[in-house]
Amino acid sequence: MLAxxxxxxxxxxxxxxxxxKWDIGLGSRRRRLQLVxxxxxxxxxxxxxxxxxxxxxxxxxFSEQGQALKEMFGLIFTPPRTRRRSLGWKRSMASLx
Numbered sequence: 001m002l003a004x005x006x007x008x009x010x011x012x013x014x015x016x017x018x019x020x021k022w023d024i025g026l027g028s029r030r031r032r033l034q035l036v037x038x039x040x041x042x043x044x045x046x047x048x049x050x051x052x053x054x055x056x057x058x059x060x061x062f063s064e065q066g067q068a069l070k071e072m073f074g075l076i077f078t079p080p081r082t083r084r085r086s087l088g089w090k091r092s093m094a095s096l097x
Contacts, residue, residue, distance in 0.1 A: 002039075003032040005059040018055065
């Protein structure tokens with residue numbers, strides 16, 4: 001999913017800068033997948049984690065996310081609310097009887 005977002009959301013210049021920053025050859029194959037695989041490869045290095053988080057945040061448009069971010073990571077445990085039907089007709093029927 002992130003590899004597809006790299007293609008959709010980043011300009012060619014931004015992609016090339018990221019590939020150079022993450023030591024991915026500009027002529028290599030599957031550059032997007034290589035980038036995504038390297039994002040969280042070193043969880044012990046704080047700088048690496050911060051850069052990875054910044055890239056992922058930019059790709060998923062973190063500031064514009066809400067429900068979608070929670071759904072992506074499976075944090076929604078309750079089903080969506082269903083619309084309740086009005087029971088007003090029962091009251092009106094009772095008044096007629």
